[in-house]
Amino acid sequence: MNSSAEASGGAGSADTPAPRRNSKRPKYSRFTQQELPACKPILTPQWVISAFTLISIVFIPIGVASLLASRDVVEIIDRYETECLPPASRNTKDDKLAYIQNAATNKSCTRSLTVPKHMKSPIYVYYQLDNFYQNHRRYVKSRNDEQLRKAGKENSTSSCDPEDSANGSPIVPCGLIAWSLFNDTYNFTRNNQALTVNKTDISWKSDRERKFGDNVFPKNFQNGTLIGGGKLDPSLPLSKQENLIVWMRTAALPTFRKLYGKIEVDLQANEVITVMLENNYNTYSFSGKKKLVLSTTSWLGGKNDFLGIAYLTVGGVCFFLAMAFTVVYLVKPRRLGDPSYLSWNRNPSGH
Numbered sequence: 001m002n003s004s005a006e007a008s009g010g011a012g013s014a015d016t017p018a019p020r021r022n023s024k025r026p027k028y029s030r031f032t033q034q035e036l037p038a039c040k041p042i043l044t045p046q047w048v049i050s051a052f053t054l055i056s057i058v059f060i061p062i063g064v065a066s067l068l069a070s071r072d073v074v075e076i077i078d079r080y081e082t083e084c085l086p087p088a089s090r091n092t093k094d095d096k097l098a099y100i101q102n103a104a105t106n107k108s109c110t111r112s113l114t115v116p117k118h119m120k121s122p123i124y125v126y127y128q129l130d131n132f133y134q135n136h137r138r139y140v141k142s143r144n145d146e147q148l149r150k151a152g153k154e155n156s157t158s159s160c161d162p163e164d165s166a167n168g169s170p171i172v173p174c175g176l177i178a179w180s181l182f183n184d185t186y187n188f189t190r191n192n193q194a195l196t197v198n199k200t201d202i203s204w205k206s207d208r209e210r211k212f213g214d215n216v217f218p219k220n221f222q223n224g225t226l227i228g229g230g231k232l233d234p235s236l237p238l239s240k241q242e243n244l245i246v247w248m249r250t251a252a253l254p255t256f257r258k259l260y261g262k263i264e265v266d267l268q269a270n271e272v273i274t275v276m277l278e279n280n281y282n283t284y285s286f287s288g289k290k291k292l293v294l295s296t297t298s299w300l301g302g303k304n305d306f307l308g309i310a311y312l313t314v315g316g317v318c319f320f321l322a323m324a325f326t327v328v329y330l331v332k333p334r335r336l337g338d339p340s341y342l343s344w345n346r347n348p349s350g351h
Contacts, residue, residue, distance in 0.1 A: 188275055
């Protein structure tokens with residue numbers, strides 16, 4: 001009996017008892033016990049101050065360079081949707097709609113733009129629309145990519161409602177996006193000499209090669225009772241109609257710019273550019289704005305101060321924190337791992 005008890009006790013006092021057959025204890029693994037190798041740095045004051053200082057040293061120069069690059073970009077912005085209306089049509093929304101929807105009305109308009117600084121070529125010509133929600137779910141879905149890409153798929157008009165057919169025949173390209181194609185036009189002159197606007201290579205190469213077919217041609221487009229926007233050349237394949245390709249890459253925000261073309265000559269400071277435009281596009285029904293934009297670019301792209309301000313803000317905050325931590329560390333140093341700062345040591349009477 002004693003021998004059995006001793007044997008039994010010896011087995012029970014082992015360091016790793018044998019698991020019971022019906023035990024609910026999970027199987028041991030380094031993953032479940034969080035014993036996998038990990039980096040556990042000790043954030044000493046020197047490390048924290050050094051990290052904030054390094055971030056400020058890197059971010060502040062990048063922010064300054066980004067702001068300088070943005071300030072080097074020269075932009076001319078001209079809002080014209082109201083100025084290009086006859087004075088009698090500017091009073092109410094109904095007057096504006098009556099003007100823009102009257103096909104017999106002359107919609108030509110002349111604008112003068114003064115170049116503020118020397119603008120190096122290429123100078124990008126954009127049209128900007130405000131309060132136009134191209135990201136509306138029904139609008140974005142109103143297209144058929146198979147029809148745009150493959151010949152012989154003109155009857156593929158699913159999801160193009162309500163602009164899927166006209167007079168009983170399918171529309172190519174179908175859908176609300178293509179139907180609402182921007183159709184204002186711009187012609188530029190300088191010193192009574194025309195400025196050529198290059199409209200090639202203004203769209204994404206991937207769109208031209210993969211999304212719009214070389215053998216897909218417009219058919220029955222803008223032949224319905226209600227005309228949405230611009231017309232297309234039925235003799236050109238969709239892959240060559242870059243104004244359509246640019247328009248159909250829908251914008252994410254209600255205010256957006258789309259590339260119209262490129263002026264490939266320099267413009268000198270104080271030169272006056274005359275713009276003959278056709279004010280055809282109806283933004284008056286949704287209280288939208290239309291702007292013509294001429295802009296140069298820098299190594300960072302177009303004019304945008306946000307990136308530079310963001311870098312400067314983060315760099316400045318990190319520099320301030322580094323200085324604050326340095327002052328605190330010098331004025332009131334603290335030994336790393338000092339147990340006197342533990343709550344039960346700072347208030348022993350409460351236990």
